[in-house]
Amino acid sequence: MHVNLPPETNLPALSVFAPAGRMIRAVTVNTIDSANIDTPIIALVVDSLWFDGEEIIPAGSELHGRASVDRLRDRIVANGPWTIVWQNGEELTVKAIALDRDDSETGRWGERDGSAGLTGQVLKSDSSAEIKLFLSTFISGAAGAFQQTDSTLFGRQARNSIRNAGIAGASEVLNRYAEQIAETIRRDGVFVRVPAGKQMYLYVTHTIDRSLAKIGNLRVGAVSPPASNSSASDAR
Structure with missing residues (x-):
């Protein structure tokens, strides 16, 4: 069976996007510790994210998330909504997971590289x-x-x-x-402290659609445009 659909039903391809599973390289700006589980995580992108020849997230963009404590693994975790802020003021909220980054200048990755949660200084009850x-x-x-x-x-x-x-x-x-x-x-029993300057990845779990980014001070309201002079004269 063949069905002819109007062209309007075929959504256009995204012009600037990155597929799910991208890892954004970043570094933390603030110190995070487990004494206050409501601490925000603020990070800066250090390497631009590119896809298909397009720069999706440039270096210097901000990443904002919220921390929680994983006492079983002695880490600071941040799973859920993250806000990406471009330098022009555009914002985009994505679902992402903070991953530990453990690579060195030798080009080899450490054992913790890419694991969920951020590692730091740990004080345990048995030490x-x-x-x-x-x-x-x-x-x-x-x-x-x-x-x-x-x-x-x-x-x-x-x-x-x-x-x-x-x-x-x-x-x-x-x-x-x-x-x-x-x-x-x-x-x-345990105290975890992640210092500022900690290297990390932000793993985005869905497509990053650049067209969905909006500037915060722009508001689209249901306000009718003012009537033109010709319309006003016709009404009279």
Whole structure:
């Protein structure tokens, strides 16, 4: 069976586009850490993205996403909507995944290159976190060691002195500080920090249609154009 369709039903090919699966090379501008999971990720494109002889995303364009924490793999992840901002002010929101970039000047890729999430400096509960917990306990006990005491029938008793009063106040502050450190370690267990200047890829999961980019301050409203002079005279 053959069906003749009008030409209007055949959509024209995209003039400037890139197919799904493109990896945009970029570098982070801001520092991201897991203390605030609502931290934005801001990156700059370092290598222009080309396809079919057309420059789709030039170097210097901005990438804006939002970070979250993957505590199982100790990484900062950013999956979902990303906004590409061109230097002329055009914006385009795409669905993309932040990938780690681990390549060197030798031309060889590292083991983490292309893996999901951004790697950085990691503090775990089984390493430096346990040391902090130990130090917090030590500090709280050390302040009491400098108290002045007297021997009585009931044993050693703290002397009522200005020095002991000051030490007691300092000990209370240190105890509260030790509790805060210990509670932070028990609650989070891991702290991830990705410094500014981290190399990354942005993997776009669908077609990048350049024609869909819009300038933010342009608004198309349903406002009727003003009537011309001839139309006004005809109405009279």
